[in-house]
Amino acid sequence: MEQILFRHNKPNRCVTFDEYRAEGGFSALAKALKELSPDQVQQAVIDSGLRGRGGAGFPTGKKWSFLARNVPGPRWLICNSDEMEPGTYKDRTLLEANPYLLLEGIALTSYAIGVSHAFIFIRRGYEQAAANLRRGVAECRQAGLVGENILGSGFSCEIDVHVSAGRYICGEETALMNALEGKRANPRSKPPFPAIKGLWGGPTVVNNVESLSNIPAIISNGAEWFKAFGRIPEAAGTKLFCVSGHVSTCACFELPMGISLGEIIEGPCNGMRPDSRFKACLPGGASTPYFTEEHWNVPMDFDAVAKAGSRLGTGGIVVFDQNTCMVAATLNLVRFYARESCGWCTPCREGLPYVVNLLEEIENGRGSEEYIAILRDHINLLKYAFCALALGAMGPVEGLLKHFQDEVREHIAKGKCPFKK
Ligand SMILES: Cc1cc2nc3c(=O)[nH]c(=O)nc-3n(C[C@H](O)[C@H](O)[C@H](O)COP(=O)(O)O)c2cc1C
Numbered sequence: 001m002e003q004i005l006f007r008h009n010k011p012n013r014c015v016t017f018d019e020y021r022a023e024g025g026f027s028a029l030a031k032a033l034k035e036l037s038p039d040q041v042q043q044a045v046i047d048s049g050l051r052g053r054g055g056a057g058f059p060t061g062k063k064w065s066f067l068a069r070n071v072p073g074p075r076w077l078i079c080n081s082d083e084m085e086p087g088t089y090k091d092r093t094l095l096e097a098n099p100y101l102l103l104e105g106i107a108l109t110s111y112a113i114g115v116s117h118a119f120i121f122i123r124r125g126y127e128q129a130a131a132n133l134r135r136g137v138a139e140c141r142q143a144g145l146v147g148e149n150i151l152g153s154g155f156s157c158e159i160d161v162h163v164s165a166g167r168y169i170c171g172e173e174t175a176l177m178n179a180l181e182g183k184r185a186n187p188r189s190k191p192p193f194p195a196i197k198g199l200w201g202g203p204t205v206v207n208n209v210e211s212l213s214n215i216p217a218i219i220s221n222g223a224e225w226f227k228a229f230g231r232i233p234e235a236a237g238t239k240l241f242c243v244s245g246h247v248s249t250c251a252c253f254e255l256p257m258g259i260s261l262g263e264i265i266e267g268p269c270n271g272m273r274p275d276s277r278f279k280a281c282l283p284g285g286a287s288t289p290y291f292t293e294e295h296w297n298v299p300m301d302f303d304a305v306a307k308a309g310s311r312l313g314t315g316g317i318v319v320f321d322q323n324t325c326m327v328a329a330t331l332n333l334v335r336f337y338a339r340e341s342c343g344w345c346t347p348c349r350e351g352l353p354y355v356v357n358l359l360e361e362i363e364n365g366r367g368s369e370e371y372i373a374i375l376r377d378h379i380n381l382l383k384y385a386f387c388a389l390a391l392g393a394m395g396p397v398e399g400l401l402k403h404f405q406d407e408v409r410e411h412i413a414k415g416k417c418p419f420k421k
Contacts, residue, residue, distance in 0.1 A: 004217045004238050006254045009097045014132055017139040020100040026145055028216035029107050033153035041112035047223035049236030054080055054208030055313050057302035064113050066195040068203040075203040077110050077118040079212055082164055082171035084123055086286040086336055088316030090240035091209040093252040095129035099136040105212035108219055110157040113205055117158045121176055124166035133161045168340035172387050173206040186344035187387035210240055231258030235301040243269050245319035246276045262296040276321035284313025286333050287392025290399030325419035326404040327411055330396045331359040337393030345386035352393055365416035
């Protein structure tokens with residue numbers, strides 16, 4: 001299959017600046033600066049149907065169009081590379097193989113939305129990716145692709161690489177802006193949305209690494225070309241699916257948007273491990289409700305996955321086999337979220353440890369029917385938390401109660417975990 005994001009990848013090493021340029025890299029930027037107006041770049045992205053790859057799937061071009069116009073002072077672009085969702089490693093894979101696509105995407109986006117300073121907010125721990133980006137920015141600066149008067153066009157854009165202090169909440173776009181401003185990383189209330197009042201009060205676009213890395217190909221090849229990658233009519237482009245768990249081959253694959261879950265597992269993942277049978281998976285990262293065998297043929301696209309009761313999220317697929325205790329798996333995930341709660345709002349700060357406690361009791365055979373009812377209440381209650389962290393934390397709990405209620409009840413009836421020998 002023709003690829004968009006992994007097109008320049010080399011085996012076991014990062015592509016070099018010279019290779020990327022020799023293979024047509026930065027020609028989309030040159031083309032845009034010479035032939036296209038910022039509005040034309042924006043329109044191409046709107047027409048392409050590209051939806052944000054950071055989790056929520058919001059249409060990228062539409063998000064750009066919300067940016068406040070004619071306001072005094074600077075406007076900003078932030079590339080979100082915080083990637084701390086358990087089971088998600090697509091941005092790291094991309095940046096370790098090729099930082100230039102992102103840098104070109106950032107320059108194009110900055111041109112389209114009138115930004116002269118962009119930040120890449122990268123997770124602490126992604127040392128190799130951050131080093132690639134820093135080296136890439138320096139190479140681009142030397143070649144006149146970053147900084148003042150890019151390619152003699154009169155357009156200028158600085159790119160800064162900022163290493164996060166390292167908490168999951170820093171990936172939430174408003175908490176991220178607080179972190180960049182040097183403040184405590186708690187989320188801000190929305191509205192005002194970042195497009196109106198974001199970083200240092202200026203209009204701001206926040207986009208994910210994978211979203212921005214798609215922009216050069218869209219500008220080079222056009223919206224229709226991009227759309228044609230989708231497996232089903234409403235799906236556009238490719239998607240990075242990073243797979244882990246009980247499959248034979250765990251890796252990050254670039255596949256057509258809308259490919260079915262079963263095709264991913266039977267195809268590039270080479271099926272389940274020997275002696276493993278598919279039981280369930282997180283289809284889009286740790287905050288998405290489980291899929292089971294009945295979802296084998298669901299197209300992995302934002303709308304189709306939502307219609308089937310979950311979320312495409314980040315495309316981080318975690319596969320569980322028949323020997324997995326789904327209560328224990330869910331407990332493990334919610335423990336992560338409880339630990340990562342920023343503590344800013346009460347429902348999340350107090351609610352998640354309470355949910356952990358309920359799940360621990362069930363897992364250890366000390367639960368009751370009432371616990372199931374309380375867990376159900378908390379799925380609703382935590383929708384009222386300040387940001388989407390707690391909502392996401394309850395995704396697996398929702399899946400557990402929807403698809404594995406019998407397993408939960410077995411823990412209660414037996415007074416112990418049926419998976420423990
Ligand atoms: C708790 C939390 C953590 C998040 N972490 C990330 C992250 O690591 N990377 C990311 O791109 N988006 C993350 N998001 C989503 C961002 O808030 C934002 O929607 C996204 O960066 C927008 O980019 P996109 O439109 O290109 O998808 C997170 C959201 C929440 C609620």
